[in-house]
Amino acid sequence: DAGVIQSPRHEVTEMGQEVTLRCKPISGHDYLFWYRQTMMRGLELLIYFNNNVPIDDSGMPEDRFSAKMPNASFSTLKIQPSEPRDSAVYFCASRGQGAVAFFGQGTRLTVV
Amino acid sequence: AQSVTQLGSHVSVSEGALVLLRCNYSSSVPPYLFWYVQYPNQGLQLLLKYTSAATLVKGINGFEAEFKKSETSFHLTKPSAHMSDAAEYFCAVSVSQAGTALIFGKGTTLSVSS
Numbered sequence: 001d002a003g004v005i006q007s008p009r010h011e012v013t014e015m016g017q018e019v020t021l022r023c024k025p026i027s028g029h030d031y032l033f034w035y036r037q038t039m040m041r042g043l044e045l046l047i048y049f050n051n052n053v054p055i056d057d058s059g060m061p062e063d064r065f066s067a068k069m070p071n072a073s074f075s076t077l078k079i080q081p082s083e084p085r086d087s088a089v090y091f092c093a094s095r096g097q098g099a100v101a102f103f104g105q106g107t108r109l110t111v112v
Numbered sequence: 113a114q115s116v117t118q119l120g121s122h123v124s125v126s127e128g129a130l131v132l133l134r135c136n137y138s139s140s141v142p143p144y145l146f147w148y149v150q151y152p153n154q155g156l157q158l159l160l161k162y163t164s165a166a167t168l169v170k171g172i173n174g175f176e177a178e179f180k181k182s183e184t185s186f187h188l189t190k191p192s193a194h195m196s197d198a199a200e201y202f203c204a205v206s207v208s209q210a211g212t213a214l215i216f217g218k219g220t221t222l223s224v225s226s
Binding site for chain 2: 031033035099102
C-alpha cells in the first residue's frame with residue numbers, strides 16, 4: 001500500500017484565497033484524522049471521521065475551515081478565506097481497526 | 113478527557129549516551145499510549161505502542177518505553193544514541209475503546225552530538 005497520500009505537499013497562497021487540501025487514506029481504514037502542526041501549538045486535532053461521517057469537529061478553529069469525506073478514499077480540508085495565521089503543516093492520518101494511526105507526509109501551507 | 117505532557121522541549125545527548133524522553137499522561141480510562149518520531153519535512157512514524165499488554169514495549173531503532181500506571185508515565189529510552197536519532201519525538205494517548213483520536217504532546221526535539 002502506498003500509505004496515506006496528501007496533496008499538494010506545498011501550497012503558497014495569498015490572504016483571502018480559498019485553499020483545498022486533499023487526502024487519500026490507506027485502503028480499508030475507516031478512520032480519518034486531520035491535524036495541524038505549528039511551532040506554537042504543536043499538533044492539534046482538527047476533525048476526524050469514521051466511515052465517512054464526521055465524529056468530532058471541535059478542533060476546527062473557525063467557520064472558515066470545513067472538511068468533507070465524500071467517500072472512503074478521499075477527504076478534503078478547505079479554508080475559505082485563508083489568513084496568514086493559517087500557515088502551518090496540515091497532516092492527514094488514517095486508522096483501521098487497530099490502534100495505530102498512519103500519517104501522510106503533510107501539506108505545508110503558507111498564506112502571504 | 114485525555115492529555116499528554118512531555119517534559120523538556122529539547123534534549124541534547126552525546127553519541128553513545130543514554131536517551132531519555134519523558135512523557136506523562138492523563139486519562140480517565142485505561143489508555144493506549146504511543147511514541148511517534150518526525151524527521152525534518154516528513155510525516156510522523158510510529159516508534160512503538162502500548163495497548164494494555166506487556167508494560168515494557170520495544171519499538172524500532174532500539175527504542176523502548178515502559179508503561180507505569182502508578183506514575184502515569186510512558187518514558188522513551190534508548191541505551192545508546194546514534195546521530196541518526198536526531199529528530200522530534202511525540203508522545204500520544206488515546207482511550208482503549210474505538211472511536212477516539214490520538215492526542216499528542218508538544219513534542220521533544222532530540223539533538224545528538226558527536
